[in-house]
Amino acid sequence: MPGFSVKGMNSMFSLYFGHYLLNKGLITTGELTEALDLMDSVHLKLGVLAVNAGYMTAKQVDQVHQTQAGMDRMFGELAIELGYLTAGQLDDLLSKQSKGHLVIGQALVDKGRLSLEQLQAALEDYKKDYSLTDRQMYLQQEGDIDEIVSTYVKIEDSAENEIFRSYVSLMVRNVIRFIDSSPRVEARQVIENLDAQWLVWQEITGPINLFTAIACEENVFMELARRYSGQDLSGPPDELAQASVAEFLNLQNGLFLVHMSNNGVELEMKPQLVDHNRTMAKLGTSCIVPMFLNTGRCYLIVSNTAPVM
Amino acid sequence: MKPIRILVCDDSLLVRSRLKESLRQCGDHEVFEAKDGQGAVDLYKQHLPELVFLDIVMPEKDGLEALHLIKQFDAAARVVIVSSAGTQSHLRKAIEAGATDFIQKPWEQKQVESIIARVLSERDEQHV
Numbered sequence: 021m022p023g024f025s026v027k028g029m030n031s032m033f034s035l036y037f038g039h040y041l042l043n044k045g046l047i048t049t050g051e052l053t054e055a056l057d058l059m060d061s062v063h064l065k066l067g068v069l070a071v072n073a074g075y076m077t078a079k080q081v082d083q084v085h086q087t088q089a090g091m092d093r094m095f096g097e098l099a100i101e102l103g104y105l106t107a108g109q110l111d112d113l114l115s116k117q118s119k120g121h122l123v124i125g126q127a128l129v130d131k132g133r134l135s136l137e138q139l140q141a142a143l144e145d146y147k148k149d150y151s152l153t154d155r156q157m158y159l160q161q162e163g164d165i166d167e168i169v170s171t172y173v174k175i176e177d178s179a180e181n182e183i184f185r186s187y188v189s190l191m192v193r194n195v196i197r198f199i200d201s202s203p204r205v206e207a208r209q210v211i212e213n214l215d216a217q218w219l220v221w222q223e224i225t226g227p228i229n230l231f232t233a234i235a236c237e238e239n240v241f242m243e244l245a246r247r248y249s250g251q252d253l254s255g256p257p258d259e260l261a262q263a264s265v266a267e268f269l270n271l272q273n274g275l276f277l278v279h280m281s282n283n284g285v286e287l288e289m290k291p292q293l294v295d296h297n298r299t300m301a302k303l304g305t306s307c308i309v310p311m312f313l314n315t316g317r318c319y320l321i322v323s324n325t326a327p328v329m
Numbered sequence: 330m331k332p333i334r335i336l337v338c339d340d341s342l343l344v345r346s347r348l349k350e351s352l353r354q355c356g357d358h359e360v361f362e363a364k365d366g367q368g369a370v371d372l373y374k375q376h377l378p379e380l381v382f383l384d385i386v387m388p389e390k391d392g393l394e395a396l397h398l399i400k401q402f403d404a405a406a407r408v409v410i411v412s413s414a415g416t417q418s419h420l421r422k423a424i425e426a427g428a429t430d431f432i433q434k435p436w437e438q439k440q441v442e443s444i445i446a447r448v449l450s451e452r453d454e455q456h457v
Binding site for chain 2: 248249259260263264266267270271273274275277278280281286287288289290291292
């Protein structure tokens, strides 16, 4: 499946929620692409925001729209008058109007791909399917990376997994900072062997030993290289392209070492290496996370044992 | 202004090229480059640069080993460590080994500019 791109941290939720709707069969790939493309021009309406916030039902929003049709009155004003919203709730919705987290819902409603009732039901199902509390749902919509990683990568709670979780969260932040404004991660996979057309890896040593890697096809490797170096590189990957992706992993690991050092754990790292057409075998207790960028998928690998290569 | 002789050492071609570009923006300086610690030590002895930018994690000889050897050869060597791992322990080891500065990757242009300005101003003071 191709990568989809959306702009800005608040739009992150739109990307994930859009894929949820796609996986549920509520929209097609074409409709998702269309909605994501439309996001820049869509204006969030108070009705969609009110339904998302749980302040109003879709039916109440429709009723306000119907009442509105016959007179020149503002939505918020009428909703308060009909007793559906309080003034405080209206203020809250107005402050959220400038944020992008629900733009995809608005785009799909505007295009007639979903009714407001279907959007309301889908938002409720989404919350239920991922067992999200109101607070967790709010954090996701605010583009909170830790929350998004916890929800989607599905790393169970344990001391070892806490390291994997913080590593993956940091990687997503660095991808957003240096590579792609809207990476999308999927559930952690348990794989014994992984074939990589292109592979960059680096070992972290000390009280905790970690094997870290990024594995991908050549087109994704070149995208990583171009974005991180800021240079117009074209394949096959030459020394500069390889150095660029390797340096991105080195930067990620350097920042991870700083994070661990701040938590009292001093680690070291070995030089980063690049290779192609490699099979990693016996990956052990590892965290392999598919990440979708604009041009395709790469795998982030963080394991407490080095694989056989 | 007489150009500064600068040695840049990092195993990454990208980092070397970015550092050279940062230095080019600071003036027309004479830049040598090495891609590992041993290369840095050899080039230092050969060219006696006034300033060295040195990575820590490198194959062959790492940056801290190279720093020790450079300081053994020239106690007055001015060496700036450039690393993505700016941990307390790395910082302490670098300072103990005699590094004059520590820059965390990715650096900002003004960090490089202020180091170059310091070298130039110290050079002026020596000539007064």
